[in-house]
Amino acid sequence: MAGTATPAADAAALANSLWRAVCYVSVCQLHLRDNVLVRRPLSAEDVKEQPSGHWGTVPGTAWALSHVVLAAGELDRRVDVVPLLGAGHAGVVQLAAAWVTGELGAVRAEFGPDEGGLRRLARAFPDVDGLGAEVHPALPAGGFLGGRLGGCLPFAQGAALDAPGRVVVPVIGDGECETPTTSASWPAQRTLSHAFVLPLVHVNGFRMGGRSLLGAMNDEELKAYFGGFGWDARIVRITTGSLPEHTTFHTALRDAIESTLDERPTVLVMRCVKGWGGPASLGGRPLVGTPGLHKTPLTAPRTDPEQLTRLAYWLNSYEPTGLFDADGRACGGLAEAVSAARWCFLVPPELPESASRPGAFGARTDTFTEAVTGVVRKHAARGDFLLLSPDELTSNRLPELAGERWVHELLAKEVLLEWLAGWTASGRRGVLVSYEAFAPLLTSALVAYVKQRRLAGARSLPSLNLLLTSYGWHNVHTHGDPSLATSLLALGAPGVRVLTPADPPRTAAVLDEVLDSANGINIVVAGKHSRTAHAPGTIGEELRRGLAVWPPHSDEGEPDLTVVTAGDIPAAVAVEAVGHIRERHGCRVRVVNLLDLTVLGDPVLWPRGLSDQEIDGYFGTHACVLFLTLGHPAAVWGLLAGRLRRPVDVVGWREPAGPLPQRELARVLGMDQAGVVRAVGRLLASREAAR
Incomplete structure (x- = not known):
């Protein structure tokens, strides 16, 4: 010294x-x-x-x-x-x-x-x-x-x-x-x-x-x-x-x-x-x-x-x-x-000369494993990256990342989040990967972080990023709880984003984006089981605007019904159900994939919120709208806040009365083909009754 x-x-x-x-x-x-x-x-x-x-x-x-x-x-x-x-x-x-x-x-x-x-x-x-x-x-x-x-x-x-x-x-x-x-x-x-x-x-x-x-x-x-x-x-x-x-x-x-x-x-x-x-x-x-x-x-x-x-x-x-x-x-x-006296502050340490800036992402993204592993390795190459996980990397199908010098596993999630916050406070980037059901333990710390980021004089810092997977739709009874996203969205804080990629390529694209973002809290909810790849042509629009119409599954012209999906399971169910909806109800259907839940909010509060004109452009001017979401319906209803003056319903996570097999859980909560068709029927009937 x-x-x-x-x-x-x-x-x-x-x-x-x-x-x-x-x-x-x-x-x-x-x-x-x-x-x-x-x-x-x-x-x-x-x-x-x-x-x-x-x-x-x-x-x-x-x-x-x-x-x-x-x-x-x-x-x-x-x-x-x-x-x-x-x-x-x-x-x-x-x-x-x-x-x-x-x-x-x-x-x-x-x-x-x-x-x-x-x-x-x-x-x-x-x-x-x-x-x-x-x-x-x-x-x-x-x-x-x-x-x-x-x-x-x-x-x-x-x-x-x-x-x-x-x-x-x-x-x-x-x-x-x-x-x-x-x-x-x-x-x-x-x-x-x-x-x-x-x-x-x-x-x-x-x-x-x-x-x-x-x-x-x-x-x-x-x-x-x-x-x-x-x-x-x-x-x-x-x-x-x-x-x-x-x-x-x-x-x-x-x-x-x-x-x-x-x-x-x-x-x-x-x-x-x-x-x-x-x-x-x-x-x-x-x-x-x-x-x-x-x-x-x-x-x-x-x-x-x-x-x-x-x-x-x-x-x-x-x-x-x-x-x-x-x-x-x-x-x-x-x-x-x-x-x-000398006051010292947290500033980014000098990177090693061998560090490089991330380039274009070109790795395979057929599976969740490939998508996440490829993106984080790309960002780790620059030398200022940290990945944290509560002893769940292998369970979350990311075993190749365990043991890397920039990876730390510890069961105490609250400690990991503070490690990530301290790391980013000195200008560095990272992500915490965890089960969705255990993430609510982090609510208090994340709310405090939201408060700090909004204070006048707070420095610009890399975002806090959480990748949540292993959610309740594919897990045991005690491992189902999407409350973190619901709680953070209820704050109405402009720095919060909840992102629900529909497939591994979209997971890779959105993770690549958030790891280079600043001054926010990004909650990425992505399934580790998904292998389905939906139409890639709209990924750019989904990243740019937070949502996009999926042409392969949508009828031309003004829709009678718009199905909005948020997450991999809702997207798969919607694609499967669209043909049955047309056959059963004889209506024109549009499918919109929602990547960023916050676009549903009022643009006065939410920076990416849709204008009234955009709402009509994406959802149709008079169409009934059915939302399918991985999380709580309350989160969607809270963002909408009555902005859609038309018949609307939301199918999402509700706490089941007890343990259920996965297929039965989807049936009880209405997140299967038959449940979606029934929900559409109720929506269309409510519109007829209102005329």
């Missing part, structure tokens, strides 16, 4: 100034609306009517960030130390640190690093326009979006994977360590080589309202816990925030970075008191080291003299006159610390 190391005592002094400033600004945001430098005695008019926000995590998180950015500044520029905040509640710290170091002013000029900028920030909090009060991707340490606990450690692992010269430092709490996703990530590190992750676990003894499991362990038990997973736990106790404690911690951090770069998994544990530095008590009730400091306890300092006194003492305990000059700018040791 080359670089000019600052003597530990000097680094401690700088870290102390930076930590005090970040804590001070955090308290300002929570409570003040004026007199933000406390140049005069604090009055009731200086404070907010209803102070609110989280404090318990602030002192420890501020401590961690202060030391990490200073350690990064000491290192050779070829080594980046990237902090990530795991708790959404740490947003107040992120805003404070970004204001102190000037990063916030660079993003939002009104919050410049002076008294006026701090006053405006304090008045805006917690409703900071466009930034809010939670961790934000536009600011340092905000690559991972909190709000849900458990994902920061595996996200950091994905971001660090195959990124030489990058150490990712996720700052996670002891409460977060109780989540299944974090718990599974500790042993999962064993499967990753060249992933330099240094977790900084903030053990303050509590979750939100109750004592944490890690907080109840002594030091030896903590070392044994992490050691069992292959991590060397270094424990540092912080009680008052003294200079000796800063010195000890900074030395431990430097050593831990060295160990991490030497590929010795190391975790740095901060043992501290929850909310330390805040009011020790209020109204005779102790606060420090209790859940009473999870949020600020001073909720009425404007009307309660005791609370106002406590607040003034709290603010002055950080000695702001030694941190800021008369204009509110950093001075003295704080100015030195700001100059020495």
Whole structure:
């Protein structure tokens, strides 16, 4: 680890100034609306009517960030130390640190690093326009979006994977360590080589309202816990925030970075008191080291003299006159610390010289295996590709991919998704291949990703791609659940796409497209059993517009009935049923294959949504419309939202009462030739009844 190391005592002094400033600004945001430098005695008019926000995590998180950015500044520029905040509640710290170091002013000029900028920030909090009060991707340490606990450690692992010269430092709490996703990530590190992750676990003894499991362990038990997973736990106790404690911690951090770069998994544990530095008590009730400091306890300092006194003492305990000059700018040791600090961000690592860009796809696509294997090998050739699967590649008929250096299998799907999110957060591309029925476990994380991508200031990134197969139509009773697609479509988020290729050539074409897309979540639902290849002439239009009329199965002229298929089974059933429909009902039929479900949505919400004119062009001006879909009918109905003012019906997945053979399941759910013919009969009868 080359670089000019600052003597530990000097680094401690700088870290102390930076930590005090970040804590001070955090308290300002929570409570003040004026007199933000406390140049005069604090009055009731200086404070907010209803102070609110989280404090318990602030002192420890501020401590961690202060030391990490200073350690990064000491290192050779070829080594980046990237902090990530795991708790959404740490947003107040992120805003404070970004204001102190000037990063916030660079993003939002009104919050410049002076008294006026701090006053405006304090008045805006917690409703900071466009930034809010939670961790934000536009600011340092905000690559991972909190709000849900458990994902920061595996996200950091994905971001660090195959990124030489990058150490990712996720700052996670002891409460977060109780989540299944974090718990599974500790042993999962064993499967990753060249992933330099240094977790900084903030053990303050509590979750939100109750004592944490890690907080109840002594030091030896903590070392044994992490050691069992292959991590060397270094424990540092912080009680008052003294200079000796800063010195000890900074030395431990430097050593831990060295160990991490030497590929010795190391975790740095901060043992501290929850909310330390805040009011020790209020109204005779102790606060420090209790859940009473999870949020600020001073909720009425404007009307309660005791609370106002406590607040003034709290603010002055950080000695702001030694941190800021008369204009509110950093001075003295704080100015030195700001100059020495270096924020590092997730950026794409340099590709090896042998890497190549994907060219035209020309491999065979007669089967699902050939289609997927050919596409992912093509994209892997450039060196920035990752394929993840929960131990299902062989089951999903992709055995040739297992064992490739860019392929990782692990049963914990939640961990895999965070690996993929961290990987793509540094500008790289990949896909998660899984059974459709188990994908709903990923809903919370994907919703958080949708939220992050829509925030102002979020960087353009490669899309998150999921290839879901082995769905319920061809599986056992417990393995049928298309809820993930239904849930994501219900968000009405423009970055979501649900893609249902009808055959292996279309699977290859759409997968090739999404792997080069950006800023979206692409859910590709494709059958691993399909060998049927439908007419190839419309694939280009399906990719371009999301759907296409299939001429070989459609009558010329205006249809009486349009059958819209979404997926391989619906397409096969429709093609089989068309002749019987004509024979039985004597009507003109059009078959439309739907590749992208979101085109059914209102174009005001969905970027690829069909206009009214396009709806008439594809479905006919007066035709009844029957949708056949692999997923829930509710997903189609929700997208249509009453736009088709004509008889419409949807045949799709409904939860069966119990286990059924596949043919019987298709019959019960109406996804067979006879069921489609009956559904058409009902539709046509409803139109006649309405005339």
